[in-house]
Amino acid sequence: MDSLLLLTILIVFFALAFDFINGFHDTANAIATSVSTKALPPKIAIVMAASMNFIGAITFTGVAKTITKDIVDPFAIENGSIVILAALLSAIAWNLITWYFGIPSSSSHALIGSIAGAAISAAGFGILNYNGFIKILEALILSPFLALGIGFLMMSLFKVLFRNSSLYKTNKGFRTFQIFTAALQSFTHGTNDAQKAMGIITMALIAGEFTTSTDIPLWVRIAAATAMGIGTSIGGWKIIKTVGGKIMKIRPINGAAADLSSALIIFGATYIHLPVSTTHVISSAIMGVGSAQRVKGVKWGVARKIVLTWIITLPISAALAALIYQIINLFF
Template sequence: MTLFLFVLLAALVFEYINGFHDTANAIATVVSTKVLTPRSAIVWAAGWNLVGALMGTAVASTIGRGLVDTSVVTMATVLCALLSAIIWNLFTWWLGLPSSSSHALVGGLCGAALATAGDNWAVLKWSEIDAHGAHYGLWPKVVLPMLASPLIGFVGGWLLMMLLTVVLRKATPRLVQLIFGKAQLISAGFMGHSHGSNDAQKTMGIIALALFTGTQSGIFDHVPPWAHFLYTPTFHVPYWVIFACALTMAAGTAAGGWRIIRTMGHKMVKLQPVHGFAAETTAALVIHGASVFGIPVSTTHVIATSIMGVGASKRLSAVKWGVVERIVWAWVLTLPVTGLLGYGLAQLFHALGQ
């Protein structure tokens, strides 16, 4: 029971860090275009993050039972997965790099599960089909979306910005500024909502996995009557988990993440409100679609490449590719580094438990 409490605490810490680490995803563009002040933008994003986090559990189910064999997972596995994701998130936040919290959690879970299973790679679900004929596993739910979503974000941002350029070609700069200064409030809210609907659910899934694992292993058999709500004989996401994760992510978002906001909003591309609207709308549509289908995409990847696509619509040199290169390296390294961290922590935990 004590170990579960540590897992729950680590999960909520991860969710809080995810909130301030990924705040930039929702508000970097609206801050850089000066449509909202930083404080107002954070409040706006936090509110919509909260609303989005309460919408559905498809992504949570993917994280909790669709990527690794739950029969092998222990409470220590879940704890090591969370710790590896927390370490990586804090490290990249310190560097000001917008890495993926989603991939950090997935990498940590896979590494920890592999160590728990005694290096049996069969513990990882690569590509399977459920009773309804739907595909799930690491390949269709993580690897393919990891490759496709940034590309869709870049192309979508470029196309939408080109379309807006054609539509607005006769409009005065003042009129464009006036229209999209207001419209960007809507796109920023949509982005915050989409971010909450995808990112908050990842922690919901990991807590639900811990509850299911604890029930199967008998940890909750002798809890006092007031704690019977922990008993979870079948995998599902309880309402208290949904609300706890939603509120924690909103609180983290409200804390801000200024290092990453500066990278996302100022260093990659110089943005005007119309560019911010195009980038946020594109990213929000991609992320919302992924949430509906239970795909845990990286909101960081999608909004960053949408910003790049919008910038490239002006000219390729408008994008500061040196900054982009640093971001891409963080993306590439996230899964393997957190996988190794999760594996190493699980091995250490096992050794200490002997």
């Protein structure tokens, strides 16, 4: 078999594996609050999340196009297929490590850092599309702060609107409302996160000279959406425990406020074709909601551990991808 075709097949396989892992790694983010408040039983929450992730994934392609062309130029890079394969293997390895330890790390940071690291290893720093890469980094950095602020404002608004309501009735009503917010959260997750594997596969098709367009083929959209849906159906219980309970004690009104805040940020990013970390956004929204409720109620020690993981993910995944590229390059 031609080595370029073999590399392309491997990339498609590992890209779908990345989406599958992303599904069970990030399922927790979308449904953690609704499960922790018992708004939804875990099995029903996961089935709903899988379905809404699939629908969201096949609805949009803007983020996929950004991944395809804004980090490096897929038409200019030599050994593009090896670069992409190395990036995928690095991102998958980091996702599995953080999942094993129950740390809500960012699949987006891992993938984007890995693409940059592998590309630099192949062709030097000049290969990066700095305008696009900086725009992506800005979105990744700013989105958690926006989620923190909007979560704080959303919870503050709810406190004013429901200050005269009984706590029991308020929580009962919001527990039902959380079914909608969890579905919305899962849909927006699909609109952004599943796009990343679509962009990677399209980069591989360009590198292998199987296409000359950055448009996302229909089969790529369906395959990536399906992989994420199946991964979501498996679930990520370790991360559910961290996001759903270790950051703060979540009640239905808190969970609904966090879900709405993070869904707003994620869908806003999808609308302007920018990838963001759904993990970062959702965790930050929970912290913002908790701060509006009671600053001391947020377990900032756990939050610091999460933030540290956010910071180290991009450079570690970049270095790992650079190393993997050099190893693969020896064989091809």
